[in-house]
Amino acid sequence: MAKVIDGKQIASNLNQQTAMRTQTLINRGITPGLAVVLVGDDPASVIYTRNKSRQANRLGFYSVLKKYPAEVSEATLLGEIQKLNDDPQIHGILVQSPLPAHIPESRVIEAIAPQKDVDGFNPVNVGKLYTNDQTNYPVACTPRGIMTMLETMDIDVTGAEVAIIGRSHLVGKPLQSLMMNHDATVTILHHASQDANYYLKHADIVVVAVGKPQFLKANQVKPGAVVIDVGINRKPNGHLVGDVDYDDVSSVASAITPVPGGVGPMTIATLMQQTVDLAEWSTNND
Numbered sequence: 001m002a003k004v005i006d007g008k009q010i011a012s013n014l015n016q017q018t019a020m021r022t023q024t025l026i027n028r029g030i031t032p033g034l035a036v037v038l039v040g041d042d043p044a045s046v047i048y049t050r051n052k053s054r055q056a057n058r059l060g061f062y063s064v065l066k067k068y069p070a071e072v073s074e075a076t077l078l079g080e081i082q083k084l085n086d087d088p089q090i091h092g093i094l095v096q097s098p099l100p101a102h103i104p105e106s107r108v109i110e111a112i113a114p115q116k117d118v119d120g121f122n123p124v125n126v127g128k129l130y131t132n133d134q135t136n137y138p139v140a141c142t143p144r145g146i147m148t149m150l151e152t153m154d155i156d157v158t159g160a161e162v163a164i165i166g167r168s169h170l171v172g173k174p175l176q177s178l179m180m181n182h183d184a185t186v187t188i189l190h191h192a193s194q195d196a197n198y199y200l201k202h203a204d205i206v207v208v209a210v211g212k213p214q215f216l217k218a219n220q221v222k223p224g225a226v227v228i229d230v231g232i233n234r235k236p237n238g239h240l241v242g243d244v245d246y247d248d249v250s251s252v253a254s255a256i257t258p259v260p261g262g263v264g265p266m267t268i269a270t271l272m273q274q275t276v277d278l279a280e281w282s283t284n285n286d
């Protein structure tokens with residue numbers, strides 16, 4: 001049976017560190033500031049942004065939640081981003097995705113100052129990750145959280161064969177870069193991949209981020225592999241399931257992340273960690 005990777009516990013430990021770093025900054029006269037921008041009233045987004053603001057408050061941050069109706073114009077939204085860019089009390093800006101169809105996500109992300117881009121989605125930061133730049137810059141929180149989990153569990157990615165299912169800008173691609181920067185051999189698989197199972201069967205670490213409930217089955221996984229489930233799918237009965245058939249895959253994997261309580265809490269904890277990173281880095285540039 002697979003060892004359960006307790007994302008909730010690892011996130012809680014990370015949050016404790018973040019709270020201590022926050023106090024140290026506050027003692028130096030700097031309160032980490034996080035701005036979350038929410039457009040529209042998608043129920044999941046409302047809950048997630050509320051949770052993020054709450055967590056930020058709990059850690060002692062200065063936290064603001066800016067809400068806009070779904071009909072907001074692109075110009076108004078860009079004006080808000082500009083204000084937050086210019087606000088010295090704000091160190092991290094996050095625009096909750098998805099945005100309504102009439103607002104191009106890329107233009108909003110490009111408007112966020114790279115040094116305040118707590119999601120690591122701005123092309124300047126994506127480019128630094130891609131080129132394995134050795135200076136300080138933010139990276140996508142879910143992939144960074146996954147790397148933290150693996151490190152905490154003493155799972156070495158150096159030389160490992162890694163298969164990532166899903167090629168999104170939020171998870172698959174930045175995780176591929178992070179893993180390659182740590183000397184893993186990485187294959188990204190997606191819906192047009194011809195022989196996904198060939199790569200999966202060779203993988204020491206499998207990461208699934210496709211948004212399909214219980215998509216990955218035991219017979220696709222090499223015995224002893226580590227399985228990371230990024231999926232969050234809500235069943236009609238309200239229960240959450242991941243992209244991995246947990247009970248099935250647990251019987252062959254050596255370690256596995258649960259849903260809920262795996263990658264999700266790590267994403268939020270990493271967002272908080274990275275807000276403090278940005279606040280610290282901002283003081284080094286003065």
Ligand SMILES: Nc1nc(=O)c2c([nH]1)NC[C@@H]1CN(c3ccc(C(=O)N[C@@H](CCC(=O)O)C(=O)O)cc3)C=[N+]21
Nearest residue numbers: 094095096097098119232260261262263264265267268
């Ligand atoms: N700009 C932006 N940045 C994001 O990081 C971002 C985003 N937009 N849009 C939506 C996705 C989704 N996301 C989640 C984070 C934590 C949980 C989480 O904590 N999940 C809990 C369960 C929560 C529940 O019960 O619903 C768990 O897995 O244990 C889930 C989903 C961040 N996202």
